[in-house]
Amino acid sequence: MKILVAMSGGVDSSVAAARAVDAGHEVVGVHLALSRMPGTLRTGSRGCCTIEDSRDAHRVAGMLDIPFYVWDFSERFKEDIVDDFIAEYAAGRTPNPCMRCNERIKFAALLDRALALGFDAIATGHYAEVLRDDNGLPELHRGEDLAKDQSYVLGVLSGDQLEHCYFPIGATASKAEVRAEAAERGFSVANKPDSYDICFIPDGDTKAWLADKIPMRPGLIKDAEGETLGEHDGAMTYTIGQRKGLGIQKPAADGQPRFVTGLDPASNTVTVGSRSDLAVSHLTGIRTTWAGPAPTDIGSEPATAIDCEVQIRAHSDPVPARAWLGHYISEAPEHEVNPIVDEVEVPAARPAGQLMHIDVDEELSGVAPGQTMVIYRGTRVLGQATIDVTAKDRLGV
Structure with a gap:
């Protein structure tokens, strides 16, 4: 096959490229330039897609004797990933930019260009497997190393x-x-640290980065009863489940720590409560997609739900659950203007697409709208949806 390998400059994609060559494929390496002004150096394991990373990828490609190119996806990345990240936070949601990048850049824009140029497939250094069902259709499965599994x-x-x-x-x-x-193989990247955190916020300070992009406006921090406990300098810099940095002087009556339990961009209010207030047993997701053939036995009501496992973070444990489909939203509403941050165009809360409902057997904690819920059967990824609404009680009981 003719394979285009996305080479980030890290050890995983370097070995992936080498194995593709060893397998006898016709291999070409490409590094994605995702910023017009990339930093020349990373900070330890923070950041990626820098000039240093591009040079590391180029050196490995030279050792493998394969063609190597740098493709500029910076404009597409800004529009589809960075701007989306800002708008989601402005709407009080907690997005996952890595999911969006895979969805819209690596396996959309990059794959589309690769196929147009005559490549059969793209290869990456992800820890996941594509297997075939009895009909020869592809299924996405967890990687063999569960500690590094990236199927989520x-x-x-x-x-x-x-x-x-x-x-x-x-x-x-x-x-x-x-x-x-x-x-x-003599690759200089053999001991290169793994990258983590958000690639376009290499210092890891999301709050400061957002404050530079979204006009911050002070508001109130309240408890569930509506009592004002303090003030904040911008509701969109908080996330559900956050404990540190709340700046509340008055201790809780029971002496226990408080956590962010709700965000209301319309009133610019942050609500806090106890750890138990974070517990949820039901999730409703939007933008449902299937990783391969959709399960034929999933229904549209709790009585016809399927048994599965759901995972809500890249490195969290999956929990037993039951999933069923909600109604289909046929038309996406127009973009809204955030009443607090009127300079930022906010995506509609419920775009067109299928809703998915999940009841979990074990309570989940700190689940935020905007996160992704991925459902599994064993090692197989069935599909995913973006969390829109959570509830303390199960709907299917």
Whole structure:
């Protein structure tokens, strides 16, 4: 096959490229330039897609004797990822930019260009596997190394996209094995730190970054009874489940810590409560997609729900759940103007698409609208939806 390998400059994509070459494929490497002004150096394991990363990828491509290119996706990245991130926070939601990048850049814009240029598939260094069902259709499964499994952030991929995905290191037993292989091949990135945090906020200070992009306006911090406990300098810089940095002087009556339990951009209010107030047993998701064939046994009411597991964060444990479909929103409402931050155009809260309902067997804590819920059966990713509403009680009981 003719394979285009997305080479980030890290150890995983470097070994993925090497294995694609070893497998006899015709391989071309590409590094995605996602910023017009990338930093020349990363800060330890923070940040990615820098000039340094591009040079690391280029060196590995040279050692593998494969063509290497840098493609500029900076404008698309700003529009689809960075601007979306800002707008979601302005709307009081907590987005996952890595999911959006996979959905709109790596496995959409990049894949579309690759197919147009005659490539059969794109390869990345993700820890996940594409397997085939009895009908030969692709299924997305967890990587062999569960500690590094990245199937969650790939849950947005469709069956058509999975047809053209190749994950050469997905069946590797451990990250240590990947690093050892890179060292044996003489790759200088063998011990390069993994990148984490949000790539376009390399110092990790999301609050300060947002404050520079969204006009901050002070508001009130209240408890569930409406009592004012303090003030904040911008509601959109808080997230559900946050405990630190609340600045509340008055202690709770029971002496227990307080957590952010609600955000209301319309009134610019942050609501706080106890840890127990964060517990939820039901999730409603929007923008439902399926990673391969949709389950044929899922119904549209609790009585016809399917047994599954749901995962709400990249590295959280899946919990047993039951899922069923809600109604289909046929038309997306127009963009709204945030009443507090009128300079920011906010995406409609419920765009067109299928709703999904999830009842969990074990209470979840700190779940925020905007997060992604990915549903599994065993190791297989069934699909995903963006969390829109949570409830303390199950709907299907």
